[in-house]
Amino acid sequence: MQSPQPLRNGGVETPSPRPRIQAHFQSTVSLQKLRRFNTLILVFRLATFCFTLAAAIFMVTNSRDSNPPHWFDFDSFRFVFAANAIVAIYSLFEMGASVWEISRGATVLPEMLQVWFDFGHDQVFAYLLLSASSAGTAMARKLRETPTCTANNAFCVQSDISVALGFAGFLFLAFSSLLSGFRVVCFVINGSRFHL
Amino acid sequence: MQSPQPLRNGGVETPSPRPRIQAHFQSTVSLQKLRRFNTLILVFRLATFCFTLAAAIFMVTNSRDSNPPHWFDFDSFRFVFAANAIVAIYSLFEMGASVWEISRGATVLPEMLQVWFDFGHDQVFAYLLLSASSAGTAMARKLRETPTCTANNAFCVQSDISVALGFAGFLFLAFSSLLSGFRVVCFVINGSRFHL
Known part of the structure; x- marks a missing residue:
């Protein structure tokens, strides 16, 4: 939890103007870098949100009439729907937090809480989504071997699409998790989420 | 990729003995910390190895006689076996690399390659194992609904145990992945895997 920044800039009894200008320049550069970094995270979160929302909608609309099969008769498909819905809601919240941070330059929660919250949830939800x-x-593969798919092929195709969309959502969530992990370690080492 | 260490210790034309002693003390402390950190990783890798090897063995010995069902008739079970076997072999290699690093104080591969190799493979294999x-x-849950399990319950129980052992292996691999991720970011920020 050390912060080396003041040590690098300080250590001089009578401060000359040069280090101050340098420090100002450095902080401007790191602010710009942080903004670019946050924008990248925002893009990943948007992609995660779109894919997981689409996956959840594809799954929940999979049985339009009252005839079987229904998606909720299969516990794996219920898991797919639940995981995608949870991740979609989480991504929506995180997108809001990112937009807030980019526009106001401050995190929604206290900084330490925010970086750990993001990283922890990204990791857990990435594993959850992959598992589902x-x-x-x-x-879906097991169903292909049963008469269910020959009788109602549209059901199986729509399930396949939903699962595939879930995988795409996982991919972007895993990327976000890497970036938020990087922010955590910057925070632990530098005492701030600025990575310069 | 910057290395602030020489900057902190240097910057003096005629070096007095004090910074040198301090630097020596600091590097001894960080060496000890690194050794403790590597021992922790080694313990996690050993646990991963034991669980995944047990899972692979439990799965591969699941059909002792020539009567069906066989584990290799189910593609998910083949995936479970393959993923656990791959992770067991990888953990064995990584344990060797850890022991080498603890005993000799140097990495097997060049330092940069080693930290990225460890982290990348940990992440990918953790996802692979969880997916499997x-x-x-x-x-296994689907099988419980079919006559397979009523006819041969031992087969289903042994499959369940193998899958559960795989989950335990995943848990320890995920912990290793967190630690090796920490090492990567230390390397990126400090230019060395020492985290002080």
Whole structure:
């Protein structure tokens, strides 16, 4: 939790104007870099949101009439829907937090809480989404061997699409998780989320 | 990729003995910390190895006689076996690399390559193992609804145990992945894997 920045700039009894200008220049550069970094995270979160929302909608609209099969009869498909819906809601919240941070230059929660919150949830939800998508894939492949798919092929195709969209959402969430992990370690080492 | 260490210790034309002693003390402390950190990683890798090896063995010995069902008839179970075997082999290699690093104080591969190799493979293999275990769980649950499990319950129980061991292996691999991620960011920021 040390902060080396003041040590680098300080250590002089009578401060000359040069280090101050340099420090100002440095902080402007790091602010710009942080903004670019946050914009990248925002793009990843937007992609995650779109894919997981689409996956959840594809799954929930998979049984339009009252005839079986229904998606909620299969526990793996229920898991796929729940995981995608949870991640979509989480991504929406995180997008809001990112926009807030880019526009106001401050985090919604206290800085330490925010970086740990983002990283922890990214990791857990990435694992959750991958787990659901894998379980969904196993179920979809198993269904292909049963008479369900020959009788109602549209059901199986729509399930496949939903699972595939979930995988795409996972990919972007995993990228966000890497970036937020980087922010955590910057915070632990520098005492701030600025990575310069 | 900057290395602030020489800057902190240097900047003096005629070096007095005090900074040198201090630097020596600092590097001894960081060496000790690094060794403790590497021992922790080694313990996690050992646990991962044990669990994934046990999972692979439990799966591969699941059909002792020539009567069906066989584990290799189910693609999810083949995936569980393959993922656990791959992670067991990888953990064995990484344990060797950890022991080498603890005993000799140097990495097997060049330092930059080693930290990125560890982190990248940890992440990918953690996702692979979770994906396999989830697919295995979905298949095991689906099997419970079929006559396969009523006819041969031992097969289903042994599959369940194998999948559960895979999940335990994943847990320890995810912890290793966090630690190796920490090492990567230390390397990126400090230019060395020493985290002081």
